[in-house]
Amino acid sequence: MKQIAILGSTGSIGRNTLRVVEALKGDFKVAALGAGTSVALLAEQITQFQPRVVAVADETCAELLEKELHQRGYTNTPHIGIGVEGLCEVAVCEDVEIVIGAVVGALGLLPTYRALEAGRRVALANKETLVIAGELMTRAAEKSGAELLPVDSEHNALHQCLRGETHDEVKRLILTASGGPFRTASLDVIENATPAQALKHPTWRMGDKITIDSATMMNKGLEVIEARWLFNRTADEIGIVVHPQSVVHSMIELVDGSIIAQLGVTDMRHAIQYALTYPARLSSELPALNLATCGTLEFHEPDTERFPCIALAYQALRTGGTMPAVLNAANEVAVAAFLEERIKFGQIPRLIQAACEAHTPQPVNNLETVLAADQWARHWVLEKIPLAVGSSQ
Amino acid sequence: MKQIAILGSTGSIGRNTLRVVEALKGDFKVAALGAGTSVALLAEQITQFQPRVVAVADETCAELLEKELHQRGYTNTPHIGIGVEGLCEVAVCEDVEIVIGAVVGALGLLPTYRALEAGRRVALANKETLVIAGELMTRAAEKSGAELLPVDSEHNALHQCLRGETHDEVKRLILTASGGPFRTASLDVIENATPAQALKHPTWRMGDKITIDSATMMNKGLEVIEARWLFNRTADEIGIVVHPQSVVHSMIELVDGSIIAQLGVTDMRHAIQYALTYPARLSSELPALNLATCGTLEFHEPDTERFPCIALAYQALRTGGTMPAVLNAANEVAVAAFLEERIKFGQIPRLIQAACEAHTPQPVNNLETVLAADQWARHWVLEKIPLAVGSSQ
Numbered sequence: 001m002k003q004i005a006i007l008g009s010t011g012s013i014g015r016n017t018l019r020v021v022e023a024l025k026g027d028f029k030v031a032a033l034g035a036g037t038s039v040a041l042l043a044e045q046i047t048q049f050q051p052r053v054v055a056v057a058d059e060t061c062a063e064l065l066e067k068e069l070h071q072r073g074y075t076n077t078p079h080i081g082i083g084v085e086g087l088c089e090v091a092v093c094e095d096v097e098i099v100i101g102a103v104v105g106a107l108g109l110l111p112t113y114r115a116l117e118a119g120r121r122v123a124l125a126n127k128e129t130l131v132i133a134g135e136l137m138t139r140a141a142e143k144s145g146a147e148l149l150p151v152d153s154e155h156n157a158l159h160q161c162l163r164g165e166t167h168d169e170v171k172r173l174i175l176t177a178s179g180g181p182f183r184t185a186s187l188d189v190i191e192n193a194t195p196a197q198a199l200k201h202p203t204w205r206m207g208d209k210i211t212i213d214s215a216t217m218m219n220k221g222l223e224v225i226e227a228r229w230l231f232n233r234t235a236d237e238i239g240i241v242v243h244p245q246s247v248v249h250s251m252i253e254l255v256d257g258s259i260i261a262q263l264g265v266t267d268m269r270h271a272i273q274y275a276l277t278y279p280a281r282l283s284s285e286l287p288a289l290n291l292a293t294c295g296t297l298e299f300h301e302p303d304t305e306r307f308p309c310i311a312l313a314y315q316a317l318r319t320g321g322t323m324p325a326v327l328n329a330a331n332e333v334a335v336a337a338f339l340e341e342r343i344k345f346g347q348i349p350r351l352i353q354a355a356c357e358a359h360t361p362q363p364v365n366n367l368e369t370v371l372a373a374d375q376w377a378r379h380w381v382l383e384k385i386p387l388a389v390g391s392s393q
Numbered sequence: 394m395k396q397i398a399i400l401g402s403t404g405s406i407g408r409n410t411l412r413v414v415e416a417l418k419g420d421f422k423v424a425a426l427g428a429g430t431s432v433a434l435l436a437e438q439i440t441q442f443q444p445r446v447v448a449v450a451d452e453t454c455a456e457l458l459e460k461e462l463h464q465r466g467y468t469n470t471p472h473i474g475i476g477v478e479g480l481c482e483v484a485v486c487e488d489v490e491i492v493i494g495a496v497v498g499a500l501g502l503l504p505t506y507r508a509l510e511a512g513r514r515v516a517l518a519n520k521e522t523l524v525i526a527g528e529l530m531t532r533a534a535e536k537s538g539a540e541l542l543p544v545d546s547e548h549n550a551l552h553q554c555l556r557g558e559t560h561d562e563v564k565r566l567i568l569t570a571s572g573g574p575f576r577t578a579s580l581d582v583i584e585n586a587t588p589a590q591a592l593k594h595p596t597w598r599m600g601d602k603i604t605i606d607s608a609t610m611m612n613k614g615l616e617v618i619e620a621r622w623l624f625n626r627t628a629d630e631i632g633i634v635v636h637p638q639s640v641v642h643s644m645i646e647l648v649d650g651s652i653i654a655q656l657g658v659t660d661m662r663h664a665i666q667y668a669l670t671y672p673a674r675l676s677s678e679l680p681a682l683n684l685a686t687c688g689t690l691e692f693h694e695p696d697t698e699r700f701p702c703i704a705l706a707y708q709a710l711r712t713g714g715t716m717p718a719v720l721n722a723a724n725e726v727a728v729a730a731f732l733e734e735r736i737k738f739g740q741i742p743r744l745i746q747a748a749c750e751a752h753t754p755q756p757v758n759n760l761e762t763v764l765a766a767d768q769w770a771r772h773w774v775l776e777k778i779p780l781a782v783g784s785s786q
Contacts, residue, residue: 160651163557169674174684241684251656255682256674257663258553261645263652270650281562288650291567291634291692299684365726 004276005032005053005090005120007111008102012207013125013151013268017100018045020273030277033101034081034090034111037061043068046078050081053093054078055086056083087111092118098276100151103330104209106374109133113367119144123275125151127210127222132325133370149275150230154223156271157249157262158231159278165254173233174251174259175223176243178304180215183244187306190314191346195339212335216348217302221313222331225324226319235317240310242300247289265289272349308349312356318385321361322373329377331354337385355381397669398425398446398483399515400504401436401495405600406518406544406661410493411438413666421669427474427483427496427504428500430454436461439471445485447471462661468568480504485511491669493544494519497602498725499767502526512537516668518544520603520615524771525661525718526763527622542668543623549664550642550655551624552671558647566626567644567652568616569636570695573608576637582627584739588732605728609741610695614706615724618717621710628710633703635693640682658682701742703751714754715766722770723748730778748774 004021008014014035021028030049035042036057046054056062062080081089084107091099091111099115101108101124106294108126113133115122117140122129130137141148152154154175162170180189181200189383198215199208206214213219224238241251251261264270265287273284306309309331316327330352337343343351355377364370397414401407407428414421423442428435429450429508436458439447449455455473462470474482477500484492484504491721492508494517501519506526507517510533517523534541543549547568555563574593575583591608592601599607606612617631634644644654647740657663658680666677696713697704702724709720730736736744748770 158559160653164553165556165674179643248654251684253681254668254674255676256666257657257677257679258667258674259655259656259682259684260553261654262640263654264650273649274651277649281647281651282650284650286650288646289652291636291644291652292694294692296689296691298689299687301685 001027001029002098002393003029003031003096004029004098004100005034005096005115006100006102007034007087007090007108008100008104008126009033009045010038011102011104013102013272016268017102017272018049020269020276021049024273024276024282028098032090032093034087039064039068043072043074044091044380046275047072047074050076051078053081053089055081055083055090058082071273071361078101083109088114091115091120097121098123100272100275101129102151104207106132106329109371110367113137113140116140116146116148117144119146121147121149123149125149125270126226127152127219127226130226130229131140131222131328132374133364133367134225136365136367136370138229138232148230149278151268151271151275152223153264153266153268153271154250155227155230156274157264158227158252160274161250161252161260162231165252165260167232169255170189170252171255172237172239172253172325173227173231174239174241174253175220175227176246176248176250176344177217177220177240178214178246179242179244179300179302180217180219182215182306184243185306186308190306191344195341198237198338198345203269212338213331215345216309217307218313218331218352220302221310222328224313227318238336240302242302243246245294245297246324247291247294247297263289263291309352312349312352316356319361320358321363322370323356323359325353325370325373326359326361326377327352330381333378333381333385342385351381351384354384394420394422395491396489397491398427398481398486398489398508399423399493399495400427400501401497402426402438403428403431403521404495404497406493406495406665406714409661410495411442413662414442414670417666417669417675420675423635424489425483425486427480432457432461436465436467438593440465440467443469444471446474446482448474448476448483452474477503481507484508484513490514491516491666492573493659493668494522495544497600499722503760503763504711506530506533509533509539509541510537512539514540514542516542516544516665519617520545520612520619521721523619523622524615524721525767526757526760527618527717528757529621529760529763531625534594541623543619544661544664545616546657546659546661546664547643548620548623549667550657551620551645553655553667554643554645554653555624556647558653560625562648563645564648565630565632565646566620566624567632567634567646568611568613568620569639569641569643570613570633570696571607571639572635572637572693572695573610573612575608575666575699576635578699583699584737586738588734591731591738596658601732602725602728605731606724608738609702610700611702611706611724611741611745613695614703615721617706618710628707632655633695636691638687638690640684640687640690656682656684702745705742709749712754714756715763716749716752716754718763718766719748719752719770720745721753722767723774726771726774726778744774744777747777
């Protein structure tokens, strides 16, 4: 029985991971759970899975959690860590073999790094970790021998496609993109889109932040950067194709012109189970894809004019150093501001571009450098936001 | 430089193999060429590739060939073998590592068997060999350590999809079928289709026999039987999905619900090159697939009512023994009769079914048994053909 730890257990990926663990009863033991402020749900997870170590956002949450557990008559109270330090305790919890990295945003950076340093297999659903600090993470993994396995469906698909191939015989990775809710929308409609419109993702149900990233297609831009580190590829070796049905999760093109694709239903549990059981594949009761009933599949070139975030991400990847961290932080702040209706949808890419242009990229030799760039970009964009309302430039 | 031999060098696969060898200049040397009656083309191939051994259909062809070579001023005359014996000489030609098995029909059986016995890698494009004598062929390959690599696009795709997977973790092979020219035709239109209509294949350009098999969908039925032997699967583990665009060449379904597919352009040279260079993949100048320009992809369940050959093939596979040989022989004779306009298109499956029903299957322990069943079925169907004209039952 393999012990696992989940960073972000109350989020979408975290909850699905626990469903997978439950379905594979007996194969995995949940040793540690890291959450934020969703104390009631965490308490429920604790009583069901009985971890030894947990983490919550702050002292107040910790007190609330203790009270919740007491009210439920649960006496096997775990060690409760606080904040990022608490998440790090979850990440390196003793005897854990697999850490699921599913904390949204830059918060997942340090705990993931600690898990990789400690040689744990990290099943990574947090895109930002590799976008911000891909070089540091992959270096840490190499040093300790840790495996880094992708949980988001596109990279997980690439990982599956690459199983039988050698590095030199793969010409290109091709990430599929649903195109989001504005795939066929005009520039003008996109410019003035509301949060309600942007949150209507056509095929996947995910968290708000990722859903907005899908609407701007920054999601795909971030995935290009992530793929660069996961699979050791250059920007030129990573392409994007728009595929509205999200049935083909991603593809690889081989040097001989052959394309290998991974297809499946849009259920994150498939990718989660794959990352947990790799290199084995276990039978699952999850719904399987029936191609004969899934209708027609379409593929288009992405439109970088209506979706400038794609080009911004490629540019940041090519610039390298701290630039992807700035791209990511600027995006996080801009998306949050959009969700709070403080900026227009069309201002998200313009704010990111402005932040990248204002930034002087530094080489990345330690976490402090990227965290400083991250902080710089957050402040820079936050300062610009009051001015941005109503402006179209 | 690897030496290769081609059984069926003047046919569609043979000619494409020589184009691949030419494109990969320096990697492969053509040591032997086996043909039938296309003497002029064979002479041209001989002057270009300078094989040591060749084969033609009979003495008359051999004399014609010598005359052709003499007229061309070619003095490096190869050894010329005759008929099946000649093809067997091509198959076991000394120092050859790879034999391309591309003779159409049951004629390829013995030479392929000899190549496998001799431990040669066989790149097999002749479906009938495995349909008739799959058990014997795979047993011979196991004994000598010979590799059996599929060249037709569907099985080649399956081979590519299976590269990174273990046998027990693959749930099902899914062969894609274009559906042929009568995919959307009514039973009545199919019943009375002319050779000209049946030869209009929507996506692949192939020989006449295979094109008619595609129109009846017997092609796919034969491929199911072929897949059974190539990949050691039961009939239940092999499915068919109709995919009119022929962009996805085939797929596998894993036990965890994931599907891996191989996609490419409809050019046989891809599969031929793969079988020659495996396990390596070499760069190729062949056209690559551009998904963004290939339109929409559709998938449907096959209709076994309008295409009864599919069910006949599954039934023959499940019965086993000599039954698939009878299915194949009956099909060859019926297709030839149809092309000669001696029977209606709709009578092809009825003749095959009648032959299978009239046959008492025997276990297959040697080539003689299957060849006897093959001969029995050919005579049985030929005898029925005069009676079949104009009948609808």
